[in-house]
Amino acid sequence: MDLGVDAGFVLLIFLLVIGLILGGTALAFHLRRQFQPVQLMKGPNKIVLTMDDLTFIHTQNSKKKMDDSRKSMSDMKSLKSVMVANPENSNVAVVEGDWVWLKKFPGEKHAEIKQATKTAFCKLRDLRHENVNLFLGVFHDCGIFAIVSEHCTRGSLEYLIRNEDMKLDWMFKSSLLLDLIKGMKYLHQHEFPHGRLKSRNCVVDGHFxxxxxxxxxxxxxxxxxIIREPMKPEDRFWTAPELLRDPAKERKGTFRGDIYSISIIMQEVICRAAPYCMLDMTAEEIIKKVEKPPPLCRPSVSVDQAPMECIQLMKQCWSEQPEKRPNINQIFDQFKNINKGRKTNIIDSMLLMLEQYSSNLEDLIRERTEELEVEKQKTDKLxxxxxxxxxAExxxxxxxxxxxxxEEVTLYFSDIVGFTTISAxxxxxxxxxxxxDLYTLFDAIIGSHDVYKVETIGDAYMVASGLPQRNGNRHAGEIASMSLDILSSVGTFKMRHMPEVPVRIRIGLHSGxxxxxxxxxxxxxxxxxxDTVNTASRMESTGLPYRIHVSVRTVQILHELKEGFNLELRGKTELKGKGIEDTYWLTGRTGFNKPIPTPPDLHPGASNHGINLDEIPEERRKKVQKARPGQTM
Incomplete structure (x- = not known):
């Protein structure tokens, strides 16, 4: 029993010793990483790059050659024609087949990279997010010290929004702004204030x-x-007012200061213009006013350039009091609400649209086919x-x-009595x-009869029955009934501009x-x-106002139909080119109860073509005579 207790105690001591050894090893490794010199000059963790690692590209050479080289990075012979070993004049290089961008630090010569710089850069290189540009290493050679990062082919955001050839709708703009907010959210969550955020250090890759x-x-x-170079006033547009007043804070940057910078970038994207572009002041004057209010100096954005919620969010972000500015998480949540939770990434939106289009393709084809059929029916009807x-077919x-x-049809002709005077x-x-107005009324009437409207020429209206579809001998009855309906409707018709002047028509009918x-x-x-067309026209021209003038042949057919048409003998009438013939007036039909206007009394020798000038309002006559002096009516 005692032996068992001793064995258990020994086992426990043994496990504690092993734990201390392993823990001490891990602690020692961690401390060695933190406090011993960082050995990252070679191997897989290499961060310091030299001329042996980079091939610089001379950006002044032919763009075509550079494009050709991009297409085939393995073709090193063509690539060498656009590359030079001169880092002082180039910011673009190639590392292991990938294009990179160099951000050079100020200063003439940098003899060495300090250990604190390497440690700080290791932290920055571990930041990995789709909206944060990846740092690949630091270049140190020939006295030059620079950050090596991914090369984004579309350049800076500043260049993109100034490019007038690039069309940016709100979806495009909101996608860029959301990318900016997500990138800054990642940095702030990892306790990294940016400190110098501008549209020119936001870059856009080939996928936008x-x-x-x-x-x-x-x-x-x-x-x-490194001693900082003084900043130009136009480079401080994005700097928060509290940082402008405190150079020490401006050198380090703050989270609230980044929020202010985001608001100025929002103004640039919304307006597609430089910061404060709407103010007629120099950069020095603007910075001075921002640094020392009142009055408060901020950009002005029109409410029709972006959703109101976005403009309100922008104004909150540039608040004069830092504590009143929303934090990055609040900005992210509010901006998502502005877009109603929709995806605003451009590529995602395009893919989503393609998926929706593909899934709805059959419905779209059916809808378009139906629309095409409707348009075809409209065209056919016209x-x-x-x-x-x-x-037509x-x-x-x-x-x-x-x-x-x-063989035989019946034709209808009518015109307006005194149309020349009315026109004058x-x-x-x-x-x-x-x-x-008048012929729209006629068109509505003829739709209820088996007739075909041939044409209208000026005030002349021509209708036929018996063609193009033959209808036996009913053509005369259809035209006669239609004529009575038209004559009845004219009795109550009024002109818009001269309602007191009656509109009288003459109607002539003939069959043949x-x-x-x-x-x-x-x-x-x-x-x-x-000849039937000519005779029908003569029947109209020799008729009288509010009268339906009918030829003998048409009267014969109407008698054969036995439909109760009322016909009165007019007597002998001279028809030009036809001689003198008996003609008739159609005055009604059995069962036709619509009122027919009473024909005016014409004194002997009066023309059947004119209109009495006394029927024209005096004001209108004077107005026309004043406008057309010397013209007789």
Whole structure:
């Protein structure tokens, strides 16, 4: 029993000793890393690069050669034609086939890299985020000391927003700003204030992803004991006012100062212009006013250039009191809310759109097909309003339309009595409105009859029945019924500009054979030819106001139809080119109850073509006579 206790005690002592040995080894390794000189000059952890590691590129050489070299980094012969071993004149180099950018530190000669600088750089090199530019090493050779970082092909944010050829919508702008905020959030979470944040040290790669660079620059200057060069006033636009008043804080940078810098970059991106570009002051005057308010000096941004929430966030970030500025986490949350939680990364947005388009492709095709069918129907309807459907279909298919002979049709002609006088008393636009209103009324009426509107020429309105579709001998009855409806509607029609002046029409009808065909290739017209057309026109021109003048042949067909049309013998009428013939007035039809206007009394010898000037308002007559002196009505 005692032996068992002793064995357990010995085992416990043994485990404690092993633990102390292992713990001491780990502690010693950690202390050695922290306090012993850093050996990173060679091997996989090498951070100090020399001329043996870099091949500098002469940026003044042909851009075409550089582009060709980028396409094939293995082709070292072509690459050497654009590379020189002269680091003093170049900031671009190639390391192991990758393009890099050098940020050179001020000073003539740097004899050595201090141990504190190496330690500080090791911390910076461990920062890895998609929106933080990766530090690859430090270059120290030929007396030059520089940070070596990833090369972003699209240059700085400052260059991008000043490039007028690049179109930036709000999605593009918000993507860049969100990248900036995410990069700064990562740095602040790792306790790294930037201290010198500007649009010119935010770089954009080939995928339009923004990366923050130059972080830790102030710390490296302190570690290397490098004397700072004085900053120009235009380089301090992004510096917070409390840092402008305290050079010691300005050298180190603060988290709240970074927030102020973000707000100025937001103004640049929103306006696509330099900081304070809207102020008519020099850089020295602006910095002086920002450093010593009142009054408070800040950029001015129009509310229509960005969402109101974004402008309010920007103004919070440049608050005069640092403690009132939101921290980076609050900025990130607010900016996400501005975009309603949508992804604003440009590449992600493009991929998302492609996925959505692919998944909805069938629906889109169906919708577009339906829209195409609707537009086709509209086009077909318009075409059939200009040409008979059979003719329109033949023209669409390229089939020639042959002239067609119709044994018998009935034609309708009408015009406005005194149209010349009305036109003289009216403005051109008023004449157009008159004809449009009147013929729109006629078009609505003919839709309820088996007729075809041939054309309108000026105030003349021509309609046919029996073509292009034959309808037996019903053509005369259709035209007669339509004429009564039109005459009834004209009795209550009023002109817009002269409502007190009556609009009277003459109507002429005639039946007979004719030929119909399409004339012309440009704006083809469906035209009627033959003596029937001429006679129908003569029936209209020899008629009287508010009267339907009918030829003998049409009267014969109406009697055959036995539809109760009321016809009165006018008597002998001379028709030009036809001689003297009996003609009739169509006055009504059995069952037709619509009012028909009463024809005016015409004294013997009076013309049936004019309008009494006494019916024209005196004010209008005087106005027209004043505008057109010497013109007789």
């Amino acid at each position: 992803v923004l990366k923050v660079t130059d972080h830790g620059y102030n710390e490296l200057l302190e570690a290397q004991k 075409l059939t309003q200009m040409l008979p459907p059979s003719v 033949a023209l669409k298919t390229g089939v020639p339309v042959e002239p067609e002979y119709f 008393m009216s403005e051109p636009i008023e004449v157009v409105d008159l004809l449009n 054979p004719c030929v119909a065909g399409v004339v012309g290739l440009t704006m083809p017209r469906y035209c009627l030819f033959g």
